[in-house]
Amino acid sequence: GNSVTQMEGPVTLSEEAFLTINCTYTATGYPSLFWYVQYPGEGLQLLLKATKADDKGSNKGFEATYRKETTSFHLEKGSVQVSDSAVYFCALPGGNNRLAFGKGNQVVVIP
């Protein structure tokens, strides 16, 4: 079935640094791709999505481009803030309306 793989390990960086979190996918066809964010003690919030190849999703300064040639959907932000500290999950439909998630990456932004 469809699945996503996220880079291993937490990400620690200083405020105003550039953030990249890698996500690659395996899928039948070209499903929509999502990034979800989970702030401490909270549920998941949809951060951005892309519905077809070459689409760029963007929200709150974050961007991700759906690249079918590399089967990737990397998340980027040019200048992170302390408030961006959270866990980020890459996801795609795993069949019908279920979602398949990656393991997540904890991002810690240091002032």
Place this chain on the structure above:
Amino acid sequence: DAGVTQSPTHLIKTRGQQVTLRCSPKSGHDTVSWYQQALGQGPQFIFQYYEEEERQRGNFPDRFSGHQFPNYSSELNVNALLLGDSALYLCASSFSRVGAEQYFGPGTRLTVT
């Protein structure tokens, strides 16, 4: 408009006990999905309910069961609790069409001792 709500927020149970978690979907949504998120892991799909029927199920044992009510709210029941059932249980609601965006609740943190 209230989003997805879940109750209780936290719960502590003993091995072998049974637990019921509750979810109210976002207004207008008719489909509810449940996910289990173990510490440090991504959410894993448990099952999905639509029109009061279980529409699809993930790789979870029969100890996990659910129900959807006519008002689209849902319950997740877990019997014979194991220590490994300790996790954050997330409810997500959506419209029934394929590819519809899922909206998540804040979750219920279950601790089994």
